[in-house]
Amino acid sequence: MKPISAILQEIRPEYDFAASQDYISDGMLDSFDMMTLVAALERHYSVSIPGTAIAPENFRNAQAIQEMLNHCGVHP
Amino acid sequence: MLPVQTTQQVFEGMLRAKSGPDFCTNFYPVRQKLEAWVAHNALAFQQGGETTFFFRRDRNFWHLFYCAPSIQALQRDLCTLEELQTERVVADVLGTPEALEAWLPMLESAGLRRYKRLARMGRPAREIAAAVADGVALATRHDAGAIVALLEKAFDPFAKQLPSLEEIEAAAGGSEILLLKRGGALAGLLFFETRGVTSTLRFWAVAQEFRGSCVGSALIRHYLAGQRGVQRFVLWADGDDRVLIEKYRHYHYAEDGVVDYVLANDLITG
Numbered sequence: 001m002k003p004i005s006a007i008l009q010e011i012r013p014e015y016d017f018a019a020s021q022d023y024i025s026d027g028m029l030d031s032f033d034m035m036t037l038v039a040a041l042e043r044h045y046s047v048s049i050p051g052t053a054i055a056p057e058n059f060r061n062a063q064a065i066q067e068m069l070n071h072c073g074v075h076p
Numbered sequence: 077m078l079p080v081q082t083t084q085q086v087f088e089g090m091l092r093a094k095s096g097p098d099f100c101t102n103f104y105p106v107r108q109k110l111e112a113w114v115a116h117n118a119l120a121f122q123q124g125g126e127t128t129f130f131f132r133r134d135r136n137f138w139h140l141f142y143c144a145p146s147i148q149a150l151q152r153d154l155c156t157l158e159e160l161q162t163e164r165v166v167a168d169v170l171g172t173p174e175a176l177e178a179w180l181p182m183l184e185s186a187g188l189r190r191y192k193r194l195a196r197m198g199r200p201a202r203e204i205a206a207a208v209a210d211g212v213a214l215a216t217r218h219d220a221g222a223i224v225a226l227l228e229k230a231f232d233p234f235a236k237q238l239p240s241l242e243e244i245e246a247a248a249g250g251s252e253i254l255l256l257k258r259g260g261a262l263a264g265l266l267f268f269e270t271r272g273v274t275s276t277l278r279f280w281a282v283a284q285e286f287r288g289s290c291v292g293s294a295l296i297r298h299y300l301a302g303q304r305g306v307q308r309f310v311l312w313a314d315g316d317d318r319v320l321i322e323k324y325r326h327y328h329y330a331e332d333g334v335v336d337y338v339l340a341n342d343l344i345t346g
Contacts, residue, residue, distance in 0.1 A: 014200055014307050015273060027272030027308075031104035032170055032334060051099025051145075052091070 004062045004069075007040050022060045034059050041065070045074045077120040077131055077159060083110050089121055089128035089143060096126070096145015102169050103130055103141035116242065127153035134240075135233055137164035137344065147182065154186035164343045166191065166234050170336050180337060188339035192235040195315035196336070197329040198308060199300075204327075206301035210294040215253035215265070220244045222262040223253060230281035235314070235338050239267070239278075254299055256291050264291040266299050275303045277311040296327055312336060 008017045015028045023029045029037065037059065038049050049072055058068040069075075080086060086105065093099060105113075113119040113132055120138075122129045127144040138159070144150035159165060167188060169176060180190065206212075215223060223244050231238060239247065247253050247267060254266040263286035267279040277299065282292045300309065313320050315335060 012308075020272075025272060027270075027274030030274070051094035051096060054094070054099065 002044055004041075004065050007037070007044060008062070011036055011040065017062065020061065024056045024060050029059060037065075041069065045069060045072075047072045047074050077122040077129075079117055080114055080119040080121050080130070083107070083114055085121065086110060086114075086119070086130065089123070089130070093126070093128050093143035093145050096149065098146040099144070100147055100150060101141070101143045102167060103143055112242065116240075118240075122157070122159065124157050125149065125153040129153075129157060129159075131159065131163075131165075134237065137166060137234065139237065140165045140167040142167075147179070151182045151186065154183070154188075157186070160187050160341050163341075165341045166344065167339045168237075168336050169339065170334065172333055173335055176335065176337060180339075183339055187341055189342070189345045190337060191340040191345060192232070192338040193315040194235070194312040194336040194338065195321070195331045196310060196312055196334040197321075197324050198310050198332045199327065199329040201303075201307045201309070202328055204297060204300045206294075206298045210256075210298055212254050212256050212294055212298040214251050215244075215248040215255045217245045217248050219253070219255060219262070220248060223248075223255075223265055223267075226262055226265060226281055226283055227267075227279055229283075231279065234340055234344055236279070236312075254295055256295055258286060258289075258291070263289075264295050266295040268299060268303075270303055270306060273305065273307040275306045275309050277309065300327065 005017055011033055012028060017023065017028065020026045020028060034054065038054060041047070042049055047069065053068050053071065058064050090101070090103065093101070118133045120131045122131070126149040127142055130141040131138040132141070142150055144153065154160070167183070169179060169183065220241055224241055227238050244253070252268055252270070255262060256264045262283060264282035265279065266277065269276045269278055280292065280296060309329065311324065311329065313324055321331070
């Protein structure tokens with residue numbers, strides 16, 4: 001299974017996501033990137049991410065994304 | 077529609093729609109901007125069936141935003157939205173052209189027409205040299221009036237979301253507007269927003285009487301050369317203006333496949 005970091009890198013290859021703890025504040029992901037990421041996560045992990053989970057705080061770093069996925073039933 | 081009095085009202089409205097199976101929205105408010113709109117009484121809302129609609133006042137028209145639990149609910153609720161018959165309204169819908177082709181007929185059936193297609197263009201960080209002594213300076217709050225006047229002359233307010241006087245004053249205070257003056261007159265400006273590693277060029281304009289005199293190139297070179305630590309530059313350009321697109325390509329921007337369809341109702345399109 002592809003790690004979250006690899007999916008992020010596919011969406012925005014120009015950024016070093018490992019160097020950031022807050023992708024939103026650091027300008028690495030905008031709202032449209034978030035929707036692209038949701039679609040990629042859903043496709044890759046075969047999961048449906050509910051609308052209530054699509055909030056900036058769930059996308060601020062890899063740990064937050066993983067926790068959101070855990071809530072959706074995806075476990076590493 | 078009713079005025080929005082607290083940001084909490086906005087989040088509650090969004091949350092109502094988010095509980096649906098197929099949440100859809102064109103509303104991605106940044107908290108700081110949202111607070112400013114509420115403080116200036118520029119935001120209103122309307123609960124239309126299952127969809128929460130937000131309206132942001134801009135000069136003499138409204139920007140329409142929706143938060144709907146599903147596409148079907150949005151279509152149904154848009155068709156009964158009274159404001160589309162009585163107010164001048166524009167709405168922005170973002171996505172890839174392929175994804176939006178499924179959406180646009182639905183929005184058009186509710187009375188919104190395609191008004192403008194904006195293309196997102198991106199540029200990786202890349203060395204560029206500013207001209208020596210190019211005369212470019214940062215705007216101050218005192219320049220805000222002249223900046224508004226140039227922006228309103230250079231851009232279509234329905235297609236580009238023009239900043240208010242207060243936003244311009246705040247951006248000038250935050251060193252995010254570059255100016256070039258000639259003989260005391262505002263010859264050109266470049267308005268940008270840098271957040272972390274991304275910088276967005278919001279407006280780049282040269283006054284009619286100063287076109288062809290390298291004002292624009294001095295501004296953009298100064299801007300690109302001055303954004304230390306930025307890894308990605310983005311902007312939204314009129315996708316049908318090939319001359320403009322070519323101009324941005326000259327500075328190594330390229331279309332990245334994301335578009336923003338600006339839709340307008342009949343009270344605007346006539």
